[in-house]
Amino acid sequence: MRGILYVSHGSRIAEATAEAIQFIEAVEHKVDIPLQEICFLELAEPTVAQGIETLVNKGATEISVIPVLLLSAGHYFKDIPAELDEAKQHYPDLTFTYGQPLGVQSRLTHILKERIDETNVVPHDDAKILVVGRGSYNPQTKIDIEAIANELGNITGFKDIDVCYLAACKPSFEEALSSALDSEYSQIFIVPYIWFTGVLEKHIRQTVDDSKEHGDIILCDHLGHHEAMKEALKDRVYETLTTSPQQ
Structure with missing residues (x-):
């Protein structure tokens, strides 16, 4: 059975x-x-x-x-x-x-677009997108997250999309966010490629809250249900x- x-x-x-x-x-x-x-x-x-x-x-x-x-x-x-x-x-x-x-699937990447749309914030032409992955020492992880970010750019039309990670891979989320703030983008959309809530999502949220005084940062929801x-x-x-x- x-x-x-x-x-x-x-x-x-x-x-x-x-x-x-x-x-x-x-x-x-x-x-x-x-x-x-x-x-x-x-x-x-x-x-x-x-x-x-x-x-x-x-x-x-x-x-x-x-x-x-x-x-x-x-x-x-x-x-x-x-x-x-x-x-x-x-x-x-x-x-x-x-x-x-x-794995990497178009129907899942489209969820990221929905999560951006759900913020009800109209993106500016110079908006920065940071796709945040969990990270891993396995090299396939970076390949997959970069493929997801590339497809997200294709389906949204965003011109400036980068990836970053919460562990094991570079650049780290903190490094990427700091760099984006230094570059003075008018908006920074944080798009977590995370399934459920937890320690990592709470870390993202706290980091964003601590950085909002330095720029317009829009945090999207995780993939969820x-x-x-x-x-x-x-x-x-x-x-x-x-x-x-x-x-």
Whole structure:
């Protein structure tokens, strides 16, 4: 019997964990499979091991593991596989099918345009856009975020779009914002490529609040509960149903 295990990042902030659970539960209603569980990589429970145990106790003999992640990085390539390797030691007859992160998709980039539009601020011709990614030591992260920013420029017509990161990659968010303020753009739009609220979003918000006296900074909302995000995650679930499982 097939089970679905959604693996979200986890947060020490209760609001972020609740937002992730609410989002995934909405996706579960779109997936016609009886056995579905939510777990977290860190900072929240149930853990990956607990989620697998629950599915096994409910009768799962094969589990689709769905990373609730935007891009491929360390969590996808190392942390989740390490958890699955350990689980295979406990359940040698259990098979896993490992899904893909959402990755770079036009329908997700269009959400960023909507988040800009939702500010109800009319952009000036010289407006600066900063797309803010989480960041990773995996070089693919920068490639992906830059591709997203390029597409955002194509669909919005903004002439001046840069990327920056909250960790591991350069330039940092603080460096990019400081540079934009020094350049005296009439507006700076901050566009977070972040799924849920949490420590990182709060850091962005605090940094913006501390810098507003130096320029006109418009902070956009995170990706959140957009319907296109739910459809994208649902599609990742169904992709695993036609992928050969790994013993």
